[in-house]
Amino acid sequence: MEKQFNELPERRQAQLMAFDRLLTIMDELRAQCPWDRKQTWESLRHLTIEETYELSDAILENDRTEVRKELGDLLLHLVFYAKIGSEAADETRFDIADVLHGISEKLIARHPHIYGDADGRPVVADTEEQVKQNWEQLKLKEGNRSVLSGVPQSLPALVKAMRMQEKARGAGFDWDEKQQVWQKVEEEMTEFKAHFDAETGEVLDAKEAEGEFGDLLFSLVNYARFVDINPETALERTNKKFLRRFQYLEEHARADGKTLQNMTLAEMDEYWNRAKTEL
Structure with missing residues (x-):
């Protein structure tokens, strides 16, 4: 049974009021701002991808302030997509409530060890591995023809390899x-x-x-x-380490009146080794 708003703890009421504020601002911007009125799912798509990578960077840097800000940017995009979805004139119309109810129902259905199966019977899943296996089996029952069909084709290759392997393991192939x-x-x-x-x-x-x-x-x-x-995380951390060290090399060589184009590899290595020590 769903609770009434005034029955909720104060903190949850504050969270819902903050979400209501964002939804109200989104309604106002969509109605009044020329840029916001012009946007479509397609025009927002590349911006959403950019915001997702910015969130990823903040997580890798363990910058909690930036994580909070980037979560806000990403949440705005999700609300924006749902707002556009609510403007359809046919049966494809949906709004943010439909989105939230949809994911809630999916989570309940995918966690029978918490909520019981479709008939309310308890399901045992005492380990993370059992949870993953149940998850993949449930997705097949929902209509997926392959345990790998849920892996987006546009994922970067390294992430895709990891996700395919994880899903194959969930099906017992490992x-x-x-x-x-x-x-x-x-x-x-x-x-x-x-x-x-x-x-x-x-x-x-x-x-x-x-x-x-x-x-x-x-x-x-x-x-x-x-x-x-996580191979993606490991490689990205190495990318960032290389970036810091190479920029150190550039800056300190420049400060000494040198240019990389006129330096030998041995000379560059001196700065590189200093960067390894100092950074």
Whole structure:
């Protein structure tokens, strides 16, 4: 049974009032602001992707102030999409309440170990792995033809590899031991190296080398999963580390009156090693 507003704790009332304020502002902007009136789902899409990456950056930097701000930006986009959805003149019309009820019903249906199954019977899921397996089985019952069909095709390749592996594991298709996965990594490395001339480093078959490199990356993602490393996060942290060190090299070389174009690799390495020590 749903509670009345005045029956809710004060904190929840404050949260709902804040959400109501955002919805009211969205209504006003959509009605009065030329820019907001012009927007469509398609025009907002690339901006939403940008906001998502900005949130990701803030999370990686562990900047709570920026996380709060970026969550606000992303929430605005979600409210904006729902506002546009409410303006349809046919049966496809929906508003933010439909969105919220929809995700609430999905969460209840996908957590039978908390809420019971469709008939109200309790379902056991004592481990995270059992929860994931139940989740994938429920999605298949809902009409998904493959456990991998929920992986967006437009995901970056590294993230997609991880998500496909996670979903395959949820269906019971996975290695038993991480040692087996590491053996696969070494096997793929050997197959990759076989497409190069050991003496000259010349690529013998570029297409085959590319395919084996893909297999090697996929197996490394698999191993990362087994040792609880998020490969996307790990690579992005390395990207940020490289960026900081390279910019250190540029700034300190410039301060010493040097340019990278006129420096030897050995000279650059001196700054690079200092950056490793100081940053």
